[in-house]
Amino acid sequence: MDPSDLADVLASVRAFIRAEVVPLEEQIDEQNEIPARLVEQCKSMGLYGFAIPQRYGGLGLNATEEVQLVFELGWTTPALRSLFGTNNGIAGHVLLEGGTEEQKKNWLPLLASGEVTASFGLTEPDAGSDPSALTTTARRVGPDWVINGSKRYITNAPIADVIMTFARTNPDAPGNRGISAFLVPAGTPGLSIGPKDHKMGQFGAWTADVHLDDVRVPADAVIGGADGIDNGFRIAAKCLAHGRVHIAALCVGMADRLVHESVAFAQTRRAGERPIASFQLVQGLIADSVTDYRAGRALVLETARAFDAGTDTIGGPAAAKYFCSEMVGRVADRAVQVHGGAGYMRGVPVERFYRDARLFRLYEGTSQIQQVIIAREALGEAARG
Template identity: 50%
Template sequence: MALDTESFDLLLTTIQRFVRERLVPSENHLEEHDEVPPDIIEDMKAMGFFGLTVPEDFGGIGLSVSQEVLVNFELGRTATAFRSVFGTNIGIGSQGILMDGTPDQQAEFLPRVASGELIMSFALTEPDAGTDAASLKTSARLDGDHYVLNGSKRFITNAPRAGAFTLMARTGGPGAAGVSAFIVPAKLPGLTLGKPDRKMGQRGTQTCDVILENVRVPAVNIIGGVPGQGFKTAMKVLDRGRLNIAAVSCGMASRILDESTAYARDRKQFGKAIGEFQLIQAMLADSQAELLAGWSLVKDVALRFDGKPAHVSDPDVSMRVSCAKLFATEMLGRVADRGVQIHGGAGYINEYPVERFYRDARLLRLYEGTTQVQQLIIGRELLRQAA
């Protein structure tokens, strides 16, 4: 699944212009009002952003992973909240249906996902089950031709906007084998939302708890129609999501480096631009080298991802995805820190974009698997291969 080269080049050029001319000038509004302007959301729908990864057969654009990371690099060059509006639609919210859903489920949900009519959200994390996702407690009890769901989910991106959730619940015994993935419409009786989360950064993104009290979900809404496959579905979905977080991280690092280089060129101290001082040049050089290394890694892993069937889990590719997510997000943290340092006191003032990017960047080392989780995945796979 990929868009032809000529069409993709045109799309990427259009996205670059949209980021530069529409999104970057709206960053201050976003920061001040903690919301993405509705007219921008409508523009993104009209441009097909909500269906970037949905196949053309279902009304989407059908990007390959290699193409998707290039798009996410460009979207990373502005405030993350803009991408978050449709990020769950093209990523973790819908990919489970695309990878493992039945033909009926795909036909029912994917066209509405691609158009932006339906916002999908991904509900895995719980108050007591984040990193240890296999220990989730949300229960799903079979009652006739429905499952009755009880439990709560935490930090769920786009929950206030969502029309439906890809939601993991326990249909069987303990551990990963007892977890199933459900498509849960947001308007079902018994499903409520908690108060919006107030976060360190990423203003304009919407997250909150999702609470389920005797929510009756049709049994046909189990993704793939088979109970007990939900954890496998979630891990495949997270692989693609983690790679795109790595791409966004590289885009953010690129924007921070551009801002820092421009500031170093223009800011005068001791009678000359601070960029002429070697210690400033060293920070710029370290950021550039690490950015190029991270971006090369992301693109290489994306090619490997495209080389395997979408519905098949490849432990070696998963390990490389974790390498990309680990390196790129940690790299971004260092680039953001240097960006603030180069700006000096001005870097701590929200008049300059690096202050916001510094706060926004911190989350990327946490969600969809912390740095430490990625280290465990990499280490375990290396030991498995050695055996």
């Protein structure tokens, strides 16, 4: 994107977030729902397709441009980004990474406009960070595939129009092999969605279980067509790598907001005759959070540049997601500490962000999974014994 156009997009998103969304954060948290008018504004601004190429109706941002946009989105409740995060991220990228041209033409414009919301159906009750334990199956029955299994914690499942569903198509293949991805539209007989999960935080971002009982889909539902059979894990891995860069940027944006809240409170809260900002121990908490934020931002920008160049698409995203998701947890904890008792009260932004931030160390691969990826990249075959 032309730099001036990108600057305009960032400015409009920043204004929207701060003027329209921030005042409704407490309402979103209490009601567990994004107001419909905000959803429509996100669609009209192109946020449902910012990472989808322009030829399919999106804004076509590369990773370096995308993370700058996500820094802005991180300033507010992560539930907002969750509305369109799957379309741009792990679900939409299933098509971008592995779809046939026909599949891309049929679905990506719908995702980019927000007419369709997609979900990414990989996680299962006993298969989260390690997809090799995936038990959902797909077997050929005549020209079709019949899918059976369950998925867990699927973002946007309650409102999804299509679920990118990963299933084992070759039961004899070891580990991560023999897995394929399928387009499963909502309303397909045998597909059902469980009740919304009641989570610790990130209210307004809906997740739920997905159940597939003899769900029959045609042969062209396989992502990538015939070439996509047993190729699902490779597609998922590429989607998750991109998603890790995205989540790292989101954590940086949230850390920025937390620093802002901490600084503003320390400047105005008084103890005796002095603002608490004059106390060196409070200054130490602020200094550590500013340093964490700045380190995370620099890491994400460098990771995104390398991702765009194709020089580091595995270890860098894992390192960025690992550092930034841990970093924002530290910044959130310090923000509560600076606020003292007020930081533990509902209705105070840092209390909500403290709850919201905890999830980032779990999804798109836990911190421990990122450690394994980073170590294997550094150590090579020696890491595998």
